[in-house]
Amino acid sequence: MVPLTTLDYPGQLACVLFCQGCAWRCRYCHNPQLIPPRGSEEVDWCQVLAFLRRRQGLLDAVVFSGGEPTLQDGLPGAMEQVREMGFRIGLHSAGIKPAAFAKAVRGADWVGFDIKALPEDCQTITRVGGSGAANWLSLEHLLASGVDYECRTTVHWHLFDPTQLLTLARRLSAQGVKCFAVQLVRTARMLDPHLSSVSAQAEQADLWAVMRELLPQFVLRGG
Numbered sequence: 001m002v003p004l005t006t007l008d009y010p011g012q013l014a015c016v017l018f019c020q021g022c023a024w025r026c027r028y029c030h031n032p033q034l035i036p037p038r039g040s041e042e043v044d045w046c047q048v049l050a051f052l053r054r055r056q057g058l059l060d061a062v063v064f065s066g067g068e069p070t071l072q073d074g075l076p077g078a079m080e081q082v083r084e085m086g087f088r089i090g091l092h093s094a095g096i097k098p099a100a101f102a103k104a105v106r107g108a109d110w111v112g113f114d115i116k117a118l119p120e121d122c123q124t125i126t127r128v129g130g131s132g133a134a135n136w137l138s139l140e141h142l143l144a145s146g147v148d149y150e151c152r153t154t155v156h157w158h159l160f161d162p163t164q165l166l167t168l169a170r171r172l173s174a175q176g177v178k179c180f181a182v183q184l185v186r187t188a189r190m191l192d193p194h195l196s197s198v199s200a201q202a203e204q205a206d207l208w209a210v211m212r213e214l215l216p217q218f219v220l221r222g223g
Contacts, residue, residue, distance in 0.1 A: 022035045070091075090111070094113070115152065155183065182218075
């Protein structure tokens with residue numbers, strides 16, 4: 001649990017709850033300790049609720065992140081409990097299980113959605129078969145829901161090239177995505193020890209300019 005952040009829900013003072021467990025093994029993952037189904041620093045849900053009661057009127061929102069929060073059977077009920085306390089609900093997800101994601105997104109006010117890559121390229125990132133189909137089906141659920149969102153893609157230049165990224169942006173634009181962020185990878189800690197800690201790439205000013213034309217609310221982070 002992170003008690004206060006201004007970064008994880010745009011325009012809101014928020015608390016972030018990191019849910020343990022993830023079914024994918026993204027090579028650049030910078031929170032590998034959250035992948036196993038059980039963690040070493042778990043916080044009891046009753047403690048979370050007690051903390052949030054003390055923050056009513058001080059915090060605007062609570063963000064459920066991970067790991068992959070939609071793998072938690074108790075997520076929709078937890079989101080509803082938090083909403084009843086007067087908080088907005090944020091959700092960070094990659095849509096690993098589309099049916100679970102579709103259920104959870106109905107209880108959210110804003111979603112930060114991880115697009116891993118083009119559907120045919122996702123397995124290179126996640127190392128799990130079928131991840132591309134799941135990721136993009138969940139994107140369809142998100143866009144159909146009408147919930148505010150940001151789609152984001154983490155880029156390590158040894159896993160992406162500029163042409164792939166531009167193709168991805170064009171396909172997202174065709175899907176109707178308006179808000180898209182490229183996050184240049186943080187290499188200080190990554191799941192795959194064989195992935196280079198150097199993700200340097202020549203200046204991509206022309207690429208970013210084209211992406212800003214394609215996607216009205218394009219954001220570059222880490223550049």
